Amino acid sequence: MNASVQNTDLDWRLIGTIDDIPAQGARCVKNGETTIAVFRTADDRIFALEDKCPHRNGPLSQGIVHDGCVTCPLHNWVISLETGTAQGADEGRTASFPVRLSGRDIYLNLKPGA
Amino acid sequence: MSRQRLVIIGNGMAPGRMLEHLFEASDQFDVTIFNAESRVNYDRIMLSPVLSGEKSFDDIVIHDDAWYASHGITLHRGQKVVSIDRDAQTVTSEGGITAAYDKLVIATGSNPFIIPVPGHKLSGVVAYRDLDDVQAMKRAAALGGRAVVIGGGLLGLEAAAGLKAQGMEVTVLHLMPTLMERQLDPAAGYLLQKELEGRGIEVRCGANTKQILGDTQVEGVELEDGTVIEASLVVMAVGIRPNVQLAQEAGLDVGRGIVTGTDMKTSDANIYSVGECAEVDGRVYGLVAPLYTMAKVAAAHLAGATDAAFAHAETPTKLKVTGVNLYSVGEFGDGPELEDVVLRDAKRGTYKRVILKDNKVVGAVLYGDVADGMWYNELLKSADCVEAMRETLIFGQAHQGGGAAADPLAAISNLSDDAEICGCNGICKGQIVNAIKDKGLTSLAEVRAHTKASASCGTCTGLVEGVMALTLGDTFAKKAEGMCGCTDLGHGDVRRLIVAKGLKSIPAVMQELEWKSSGGCAKCRPALNYYLLSDWPGEYVDDQQSRFINERVHANIQKDGTYSVVPRMWGGMTTSDELRAIADVVDKFNIPDVKVTGGQRIDLLGVKKEDLPAVWKDLNDAGMISGHAYSKGLRTVKTCVGSTWCRFGTQDSTGLGIKLEKFMWGSWTPAKVKLAVTGCPRNCAEATCKDIGVICVDSGYQIVYGGAAGLHIQGTTELGTVKTEDEVIEIAGAMTQMYREQGFYLERIYKWADRVGYDTVKSVIFDDLESRRAYYERFVYSQQFAQVDPWSERVSGVDKHEFNPMAVFGLPNDTTVQEPAE
Numbered sequence: 001m002n003a004s005v006q007n008t009d010l011d012w013r014l015i016g017t018i019d020d021i022p023a024q025g026a027r028c029v030k031n032g033e034t035t036i037a038v039f040r041t042a043d044d045r046i047f048a049l050e051d052k053c054p055h056r057n058g059p060l061s062q063g064i065v066h067d068g069c070v071t072c073p074l075h076n077w078v079i080s081l082e083t084g085t086a087q088g089a090d091e092g093r094t095a096s097f098p099v100r101l102s103g104r105d106i107y108l109n110l111k112p113g114a
Numbered sequence: 115m116s117r118q119r120l121v122i123i124g125n126g127m128a129p130g131r132m133l134e135h136l137f138e139a140s141d142q143f144d145v146t147i148f149n150a151e152s153r154v155n156y157d158r159i160m161l162s163p164v165l166s167g168e169k170s171f172d173d174i175v176i177h178d179d180a181w182y183a184s185h186g187i188t189l190h191r192g193q194k195v196v197s198i199d200r201d202a203q204t205v206t207s208e209g210g211i212t213a214a215y216d217k218l219v220i221a222t223g224s225n226p227f228i229i230p231v232p233g234h235k236l237s238g239v240v241a242y243r244d245l246d247d248v249q250a251m252k253r254a255a256a257l258g259g260r261a262v263v264i265g266g267g268l269l270g271l272e273a274a275a276g277l278k279a280q281g282m283e284v285t286v287l288h289l290m291p292t293l294m295e296r297q298l299d300p301a302a303g304y305l306l307q308k309e310l311e312g313r314g315i316e317v318r319c320g321a322n323t324k325q326i327l328g329d330t331q332v333e334g335v336e337l338e339d340g341t342v343i344e345a346s347l348v349v350m351a352v353g354i355r356p357n358v359q360l361a362q363e364a365g366l367d368v369g370r371g372i373v374t375g376t377d378m379k380t381s382d383a384n385i386y387s388v389g390e391c392a393e394v395d396g397r398v399y400g401l402v403a404p405l406y407t408m409a410k411v412a413a414a415h416l417a418g419a420t421d422a423a424f425a426h427a428e429t430p431t432k433l434k435v436t437g438v439n440l441y442s443v444g445e446f447g448d449g450p451e452l453e454d455v456v457l458r459d460a461k462r463g464t465y466k467r468v469i470l471k472d473n474k475v476v477g478a479v480l481y482g483d484v485a486d487g488m489w490y491n492e493l494l495k496s497a498d499c500v501e502a503m504r505e506t507l508i509f510g511q512a513h514q515g516g517g518a519a520a521d522p523l524a525a526i527s528n529l530s531d532d533a534e535i536c537g538c539n540g541i542c543k544g545q546i547v548n549a550i551k552d553k554g555l556t557s558l559a560e561v562r563a564h565t566k567a568s569a570s571c572g573t574c575t576g577l578v579e580g581v582m583a584l585t586l587g588d589t590f591a592k593k594a595e596g597m598c599g600c601t602d603l604g605h606g607d608v609r610r611l612i613v614a615k616g617l618k619s620i621p622a623v624m625q626e627l628e629w630k631s632s633g634g635c636a637k638c639r640p641a642l643n644y645y646l647l648s649d650w651p652g653e654y655v656d657d658q659q660s661r662f663i664n665e666r667v668h669a670n671i672q673k674d675g676t677y678s679v680v681p682r683m684w685g686g687m688t689t690s691d692e693l694r695a696i697a698d699v700v701d702k703f704n705i706p707d708v709k710v711t712g713g714q715r716i717d718l719l720g721v722k723k724e725d726l727p728a729v730w731k732d733l734n735d736a737g738m739i740s741g742h743a744y745s746k747g748l749r750t751v752k753t754c755v756g757s758t759w760c761r762f763g764t765q766d767s768t769g770l771g772i773k774l775e776k777f778m779w780g781s782w783t784p785a786k787v788k789l790a791v792t793g794c795p796r797n798c799a800e801a802t803c804k805d806i807g808v809i810c811v812d813s814g815y816q817i818v819y820g821g822a823a824g825l826h827i828q829g830t831t832e833l834g835t836v837k838t839e840d841e842v843i844e845i846a847g848a849m850t851q852m853y854r855e856q857g858f859y860l861e862r863i864y865k866w867a868d869r870v871g872y873d874t875v876k877s878v879i880f881d882d883l884e885s886r887r888a889y890y891e892r893f894v895y896s897q898q899f900a901q902v903d904p905w906s907e908r909v910s911g912v913d914k915h916e917f918n919p920m921a922v923f924g925l926p927n928d929t930t931v932q933e934p935a936e
């Protein structure tokens with residue numbers, strides 16, 4: 001996808017409320033072929049990443065959420081929820097998507113962030 | 115002294131240590147470091163534990179970003195220096211950064227030597243030198259297949275063990291007839307080879323590589339004799355060459371390494387060299403101990419006039435492969451003037467050889483039992499005459515002067531103050547004792563920070579703790595390593611405190627035990643969740659988000675994100691109805707693969723996550739429940755046909771297996787638990803490698819436990835023989851409960867029993883009927899909350915959110931406003 005394209009209002013979608021996602025958990029949003037994992041941290045921050053680990057495409061939505069990161073269920077890479085980058089000595093990055101909260105409603109932008 | 119500009123080329127272990135000494139002595143330097151690697155200074159020695167997965171990169175960082183900041187150091191990462199202008203006193207990097215110096219230190223280390231055989235440039239051929247190499251190996255290991263390690267020296271063997279631990283098949287090719295021939299004599303080399311082969315590593319000595327095969331990616335290795343070995347990874351670990359190119363181009367004196375005096379100055383008085391690139395008195399080095407001496411000498415000279423001088427000393431070699439003990443130091447060749455004293459114990463697999471010259475120790479090779487290595491090294495260094503103890507020398511220090519017997523503390527207390535405890539850092543017993551007393555140190559971490567003892571490869575940790583125990587007396591309680599980065603408390607302490615303080619939730623544990631992170635991590639949360647579940651049955655509410663995905667969705671995640679489903683087949687028995695139901699499920703949900711597992715039941719592989727509840731419903735309807743093939747809990751009870759059919763069967767092993775499985779399924783345990791009941795000592799159900807095994811005999815049931823046949827192979831230990839099935843069931847429940855209450859998370863029964871002692875387990879569970887009964891009753895109590903089929907629970911709607919997407923959108927350009935999901 002072209003990251004230089006400006007996000008338009010049309011790309012923002014209401015996907016549900018905070019209460020649909022367990023704290024320190026994730027749910028998936030399907031957008032055509034792409035699966036987006038929407039995470040909720042212990043302190044109710046919401047992040048969205050493509051559901052594909054930069055290592056070997058593990059489904060990040062299935063991992064354990066901790067400290068603003070998710071540990072991939074396949075080989076334990078730790079991915080930052082905010083930036084999608086692998087932490088520690090591992091290198092790689094997964095696409096992240098802008099998320100906006102309005103009250104308890106979650107709006108997700110279907111175009112990945114820069 | 116006015117402020118000086120110090121520039122360092124290379125950021126390895128030698129200059130890192132030099133700076134520590136320098137900052138202690140002087141604050142007059144503005145330091146700039148150029149490093150070709152794009153990272154901070156880390157402990158290169160510990161790359162092997164990172165490769166095997168025992169440590170992470172963070173664990174081996176020596177200086178973190180904060181350290182550079184606090185010393186005002188400019189660190190240019192990923193900037194290789196390409197030229198030195200000695201007239202202008204500047205260096206320039208590849209990226210065009212130029213820095214001027216008053217003093218320059220060249221610490222470029224070594225380059226791994228790559229044998230230029232055809233194919234050496236293919237993708238998949240790596241050296242073993244830095245973190246990039248480790249990452250490349252781990253990536254290759256994740257794909258599986260075979261690795262060929264060329265070189266059977268220290269590095270090659272550590273790489274081989276690490277790759278094996280990462281799950282690869284491994285072949286080591288070594289040109290010489292025995293392994294590590296520079297450090298070990300043939301006898302010890304042979305024992306080492308046997309040990310590695312026992313771990314499933316193939317070793318080929320006398321193997322000469324002809325070429326590496328493949329188009330762009332490694333596909334195999336061909337030997338001179340025509341043998342072809344298929345491989346997806348080739349690791350070259352055949353030696354190192356001091357990295358001298360830069361110094362050579364700058365016109366400095368270069369021999370094998372960059373030539374320095376014993377003051378570490380090169381032929382240019384403003385330029386020093388330390389580390390593997392330096393050559394002193396005609397010698398170059400490849401182990402850290404002498405490099406750290408160089409670092410100390412160079413720092414002293416930089417800080418002011420001094421007579422500090424580098425002197426050669428023998429450095430002992432150890433191999434950092436968990437469970438392999440070998441130690442060698444000094445000379446061990448054959449020569450007319452050399453005399454050998456040898457002790458072999460084939461049963462224990464030990465070999466000791468001390469080499470004497472004119473009644474003085476000049477070398478030692480120890481394999482298996484290495485406790486006396488340090489003592490021999492001390493005798494070697496002191497060059498004392500050992501004639502008086504010739505007869506008992508080989509038996510070790512404990513046998514001198516009446517014998518302090520096998521008490522390790524007594525042995526340590528016998529050591530003289532200048533006995534070297536930490537070989538890597540050259541730290542003697544007296545220095546550690548003084549630091550403990552003068553600075554009031556009480557923990558291992560403090561001793562490491564202040565003395566550096568045990569801070570490098572860590573093999574001397576036990577000795578350092580011994581010195582601490584002797585110096586501090588009763589006030590020193592050996593502390594277990596923290597569970598993870600979130601706490602300094604070990605698993606044992608955490609388990610004890612949860613009960614003692616009545617902590618009943620994960621946040622309560624984190625608060626009361628002063629967790630250092632806000633919400634824990636992926637290591638501690640699953641452990642805490644288990645401890646709480648096991649300690650407060652019926653009270654604690656399982657925290658789903660602290661469970662690994664498999665236990666959260668009650669199926670095993672597969673490499674492509676689909677799941678596998680394994681229904682229980684009690685004791686390995688099934689029926690035509692069950693098989694028919696399984697066949698129907700396979701057809702209905704298009705399940706790609708059906709496999710018979712190693713645990714006597716059937717695995718349905720490749721099920722889509724959203725299909726799981728429906729698959730389970732159909733299996734439930736046919737009377738089948740989850741087989742917990744994913745859980746830290748009871749997996750299978752394997753059985754053989756036993757007296758029902760077999761002409762040798764002595765008891766109804768199948769029936770007893772089914773009873774045990776029905777009694778124990780559903781319980782959560784520290785790690786998985788596998789049982790087997792076999793009908794006679796022919797042992798067709800493989801009871802002697804299970805966590806708990808039962809061997810039926812004419813007179814009753816022999817119970818064995820503590821076996822494993824996975825990463826580690828261990829035969830069981832006998833518990834005792836009982837007469838009735840009821841006793842077997844009571845003992846199995848009681849032992850499992852004792853393990854549930856004491857085990858550390860991920861510690862299997864054999865590791866727990868190794869830790870608490872087989873005698874203890876036997877006396878508590880077998881000999882003492884009252885305590886057996888008490889454990890059994892606690893197990894039965896907790897089972898009433900545990901025996902809920904997780905599948906039918908979910909079929910009826912529990913955790914529905916796990917299996918459905920939150921929202922679904924069509925094509926990326928559709929613009930209809932979407933309703934939020936329920």
Ligand code: SRM
Nearest residue numbers: 670678710711712713714715743749822823824825826862
């Ligand atoms: C399916 C099966 C292989 C097969 O196709 O036969 C299997 C499959 C897996 N084994 Fe196993 N093991 C299977 C029998 C065994 C056996 C043989 C046995 O039980 O008799 C062993 C050696 C015996 C032992 O445990 O001591 C075995 C030793 C391991 C180990 C090493 C455990 C250890 O403590 O050393 C692991 C790794 C772990 O658990 O951390 C493992 C882990 C795994 C995992 C769970 C890997 C993972 O985390 O994804 C595999 C899951 C695949 C899946 O999705 O189904 N598997 N595994 C077998 C299932 C048995 C069952 O019906 O439940």
Ligand SMILES: Cc1cc2nc3c(=O)[nH]c(=O)nc-3n(C[C@H](O)[C@H](O)[C@H](O)COP(=O)(O)OP(=O)(O)OC[C@H]3O[C@@H](n4cnc5c(N)ncnc54)[C@H](O)[C@@H]3O)c2cc1C
Nearest residue numbers: 124126127128149150151158194195222223389390401402
């Ligand atoms: C896997 C492994 C296991 C080991 N195990 C042990 C052990 O158990 N015991 C033991 O005593 N020793 C062990 N060693 C050896 C030990 O690690 C080395 O002797 C030690 O690290 C060398 O330190 P150094 O500072 O000389 O060089 P290095 O640590 O190699 O550092 C040199 C640095 O300089 C950089 N550099 C090179 N050229 C330039 C340039 N032109 N410009 C800028 N930067 C440059 C390199 O990138 C490198 O980072 C082991 C080594 C390895 C690889």
Ligand code: SF4
Nearest residue numbers: 258281711712824825
């Ligand atoms: S099933 Fe077991 S042995 Fe086979 S690849 Fe998986 S973990 Fe390894």
Ligand code: FES
Nearest residue numbers: 053056058072075
């Ligand atoms: S796919 Fe995520 S860690 Fe391997």
